[in-house]
Amino acid sequence: MSDRKRNRLVLPGLTVVTLVAAVAVYIGRPDASVASQALDQAKSANTLQSLAELDGNNPTNRTLNVQTWNTAEGVKVLFVEAHELPMFDMRILFAAGSSQDGDTPGLALLTNAMLNEGVPGKDVGQIAAGFEGLGADFGNGAYRDMALVSLRSLSAVDKRDAALALFDQVIGQPTFPADSLARIKNQLLAGFEYQKQNPGKLASIELFKRLYGDHPYAHPSEGTPESVPAITLAQLKAFHAKAYAAGNAVIALVGDLSRADAEAMAAKVSASLPKGPALAKIAQPVEPASSIGHIEFPSKQTHLLFAQLGIDRADPDYAALSLGNQILGGGGFGTRLMSEVREKRGLTYGVYSGFSPMQVRGPFMINLQTRAEMSGGTLRLVEQVLADYLKTGPTQKELDDAKRELAGSFPLSTASNADIVGQLGAMGFYDLPLNYLEDFMKQSQALTVEQVKAALNKHLSSNKMVIVTAGPTTAQKPLPPPTDKPAEQPLGVPEH
Structure with missing residues (x-):
């Protein structure tokens, strides 16, 4: 297995x-x-679309x-x-x-x-x-x-x-x-x-x-x-x-x-298949109180996990939260979290955020690992980045860039039969409309800064986080100041 x-x-x-x-x-x-x-x-019998043919345009959407x-x-x-x-x-x-x-x-x-x-x-x-x-x-x-x-x-x-x-x-x-x-x-x-x-x-x-x-x-x-x-x-x-x-x-x-x-x-x-009806849908979870827990573990790195309840698959704010999260921490380099935690301070190799919508409210999570003696300051920095982002929302440039990236990558979601069958399965399982993919793109491209900010603040709060850390208890050091060229980048090497 x-x-x-x-x-x-x-x-x-x-x-x-x-x-x-x-x-x-x-x-x-x-x-x-x-x-x-x-x-x-x-x-080998098919002609591929060349990069020259794209000429700055998005790939053809199937x-x-x-x-x-x-x-x-x-x-x-x-x-x-x-x-x-x-x-x-x-x-x-x-x-x-x-x-x-x-x-x-x-x-x-x-x-x-x-x-x-x-x-x-x-x-x-x-x-x-x-x-x-x-x-x-x-x-x-x-x-x-x-x-x-x-x-x-x-x-x-x-x-x-x-x-x-x-x-x-x-x-x-x-x-x-x-x-x-x-x-x-x-x-x-x-x-x-x-x-x-x-x-x-x-x-x-x-x-x-x-x-x-x-x-x-x-x-x-x-x-x-x-x-x-x-x-x-x-x-x-x-x-x-x-x-x-x-x-x-x-x-x-x-x-x-x-x-x-x-x-x-x-x-x-x-x-x-066996004969029988659909199983009853599970109940929505209850909102937990914010908390911080620590797991003692002998290592040079500390894992930091942040979470709160997000959305289910039927939520109408799906598209707005998608683009909002892409800017916060879902898109790799250039995101708010990656810029503040890695690029300016060299505290981690990677920090990522994401919603996992399911039948009922799935989690919104942020995860990273950093050098143990920097874990306390890094935890507070991540909390501050999220709080500032919810307060100000994305800039127009950030939103335009996220829309452009989505438009460019979206055709990959139906590039192969395996991709398509995965999309159909999700649409059927979560009872989504047959034109969902087209509607998702239209909704995403029409979003404004204000709509994305409102959706983020509707579903996320900087003071509702459930946090768990795993690493050693050790004396903490102050974080390095932000700079365009951190002295050490990154501070920690992923252990797993």
């Missing part, structure tokens, strides 16, 4: 803080699969004709025809993330990780060989809001039907072998041991506890050392039966398919 390099799950505009994501599990793509060969041949319908079992399907490559990408999202764990942290992730460990008549090795022999790629992962499974395959009927038949077995008839469960549990337990040496992860776990209290978002998606060993096969089977039900699913489909092909495939997949 290993971390998967995931395609975008969230629509462009807001930075997804990596601390929110849990472990993803998958079968690796074959090194020299038939699908990969077809992809290379198709790419217009998506999104088609949608519901299957007989009630699964919502979003489909885009894309005949440039002889392939298709399918992604199924279930409201089956760790927020549905109940009193058993880790149940959702373990269930998802076990899907491709066995089906009737096939073990994990035979399943992997089956996909590889067809040039197909199976993927799965579990997060706080959702769990997902994905299939990439050639669109030729013989390859497509065979890959889809195996895919249907994996998601609809997992056998949850006992030996596989023991192995994956051991891998998770080994991960928990590693976490003890990772101050950033320890700080993240503590931060979510403080931010969410008794809410389902509070516990780590991978579970805890206490909860994972006790999870039983019966619990996995019960969770699969209710959380992987057709009524709890959304299908996103992109590729070299006709509408009739797509309908037939979606109907087959839908029919293979």
